[in-house]
Amino acid sequence: MTSSSPQGDGERIPSDHRSLGPSLPPDLELAAACAAGDASAIAALDSALPELIRPVLARTGVEGSDSDEIVQRVRVALLAPGADGRSGLSSYSGRGELKAFIRAVAVKQALKKRQREDRPSDPAFDLLAGGDDSPELQVIKARCQGEIRAAFAAALEALGDRERTLLRQHYLDGLSVDVLGRLHRVHRATAARWLTAARADLLRSMRRHFQSTLGMDRRDLDSAIGLVRSRLDLSLSRLLRP
Numbered sequence: 001m002t003s004s005s006p007q008g009d010g011e012r013i014p015s016d017h018r019s020l021g022p023s024l025p026p027d028l029e030l031a032a033a034c035a036a037g038d039a040s041a042i043a044a045l046d047s048a049l050p051e052l053i054r055p056v057l058a059r060t061g062v063e064g065s066d067s068d069e070i071v072q073r074v075r076v077a078l079l080a081p082g083a084d085g086r087s088g089l090s091s092y093s094g095r096g097e098l099k100a101f102i103r104a105v106a107v108k109q110a111l112k113k114r115q116r117e118d119r120p121s122d123p124a125f126d127l128l129a130g131g132d133d134s135p136e137l138q139v140i141k142a143r144c145q146g147e148i149r150a151a152f153a154a155a156l157e158a159l160g161d162r163e164r165t166l167l168r169q170h171y172l173d174g175l176s177v178d179v180l181g182r183l184h185r186v187h188r189a190t191a192a193r194w195l196t197a198a199r200a201d202l203l204r205s206m207r208r209h210f211q212s213t214l215g216m217d218r219r220d221l222d223s224a225i226g227l228v229r230s231r232l233d234l235s236l237s238r239l240l241r242p
Contacts, residue, residue, distance in 0.1 A: 027098035034054060035090040039185060042079060049074060052099055053106040062110050072165060072172075073109045078102065080179050130189035144224050147213055152239050155205030170195055171236035203229060 033041035057067050078088045107143050169175045181188035207225050
């Protein structure tokens with residue numbers, strides 16, 4: 001990523017990067033191609049991100065799995081379309097080097113992560129709350145209440161890296177299956193299938209946890225998982241927070 005000539009203050013990359021003409025500086029050309037959805041440009045930038053970001057993260061005290069999380073969040077911040085349909089890279093104007101722009105995004109994401117961790121944790125969120133239940137279901141809720149977070153943590157840990165990333169991107173970052181497909185370079189139907197499978201694996205693991213820790217029979221397990229399933233989509237964004 002090389003230095004590029006300055007553009008005007010506040011200037012943004014056009015949605016069609018070819019309109020900038022053949023004399024486009026290299027940094028701006030790469031950013032424009034990524035913002036326009038060019039697969040080879042996105043792959044090139046994506047492969048360069050870890051080596052580019054990790055040194056500056058290390059200087060802020062972010063390392064290991066925390067560093068992996070920030071790299072992923074920078075990926076989303078740069079490449080995923082926002083509410084206006086434009087990606088974060090579209091705000092790069094060519095003033096200064098692209099690598100400096102990306103590192104600034106990484107530092108901002110690291111600070112956001114630290115602020116989230118410094119806030120007092122929320123009280124345990126009851127996945128089984130609500131509903132006009134029979135006495136039998138109320139007993140099941142009482143038994144599962146204290147195991148929800150432990151069951152969820154164990155289930156999340158049992159998932160693969162891709163499944164955990166997809167769940168966080170969809171439920172925590174709010175990315176649609178269309179955006180997930182573009183980020184992971186697969187068809188939206190494939191991204192949707194991956195997401196559905198990750199959610200199903202999560203519920204199966206939670207079921208195993210309830211069975212092993214609470215000794216539930218099949219009928220009670222079915223009832224408990226049915227209750228969890230009915231509220232899971234509403235609750236995942238809270239449960240996935242660090």
